[in-house]
Amino acid sequence: RATLELQVKALQAGQSQQSPNAGNDKWYIYKNGTLLAGGHIWSNFPVTAGQTQTLTIPIQPAWLNGCRLSFMTQDDTSVMAAKLTVIGCCVRPNMSTTAP
Numbered sequence: 001r002a003t004l005e006l007q008v009k010a011l012q013a014g015q016s017q018q019s020p021n022a023g024n025d026k027w028y029i030y031k032n033g034t035l036l037a038g039g040h041i042w043s044n045f046p047v048t049a050g051q052t053q054t055l056t057i058p059i060q061p062a063w064l065n066g067c068r069l070s071f072m073t074q075d076d077t078s079v080m081a082a083k084l085t086v087i088g089c090c091v092r093p094n095m096s097t098t099a100p
Contacts, residue, residue: 002059004029007052007081008073014047022047025074027055029063036063041077052080059084 006027014023017040028038041055063069064086073079 001061002064002084002086004057004059004071005081005083005085006055006057006071006073006079008041008055009078009080010042010047010049010051010076011078012076013049014042014045014076016045017042022049022076025077027057027071027073029057029059030070030072031063031066031068036060041073059086 008027010022012021014021014025016023018024023042023045025041026038027041029036037057039057042053059069069084071082
């Protein structure tokens with residue numbers, strides 16, 4: 001299992017998820033140009049310029065296959081820090097089980 005923590009900061013105020021400022025900003029996760037997930041950054045309003053929060057986004061194990069994952073936020077919100085935490089157990093190496 002894995003989680004992506006994004007510490008974000010509003011660069012503008014926001015009144016609602018329909019307002020044309022930080023209020024309508026979203027986060028997105030892509031793999032090889034394909035959108036995997038997304039959602040609104042701000043859910044409690046009003047948002048003030050300079051306001052910060054931490055988003056914890058669950059990451060599906062299959063998304064990590066191939067070791068490439070991208071994320072982004074919209075224009076009125078800045079990412080101050082990002083941390084990907086991956087926890088694995090009982091991972092089998094990719095080895096052949098047939099004898100020569």
